[in-house]
Amino acid sequence: MSNIEEVKARGAHVIAIGDATDRDLPEKVDDFIAIPKTDYLLTPLLYAVPLQLFAYYIADHKGTDVDQPRNLAKSVTVE
Numbered sequence: 008m009s010n011i012e013e014v015k016a017r018g019a020h021v022i023a024i025g026d027a028t029d030r031d032l033p034e035k036v037d038d039f040i041a042i043p044k045t046d047y048l049l050t051p052l053l054y055a056v057p058l059q060l061f062a063y064y065i066a067d068h069k070g071t072d073v074d075q076p077r078n079l080a081k082s083v084t085v086e
Contacts, residue, residue: 011035022061024054 011021012035025032027041040061042053066073 008032008035024057 008031011023015021015035015037020038021036022038022040023032023036024040024042027043029041033039033041040057042050042057045053063073071077
């Protein structure tokens with residue numbers, strides 16, 4: 008929580024993703040993405056989808072080609 012307060016003090020807009028039952032986190036951030044509480048084995052799957060959508064729409068908003076990311080050829084080798 009102190010990291011959130013530090014970046015907010017520097018003027019950052021803080022977006023967090025967390026458990027829907029969390030009461031403290033939504034009060035400390037500007038925007039909160041609530042994920043339903045579920046079995047701990049399913050939690051990574053539930054968190055991954057909104058984060059991927061978030062990254063997609065941010066890239067799209069910035070005008071980045073989401074289908075041809077920069078430096079893709081350097082990190083992916085097709086055989």
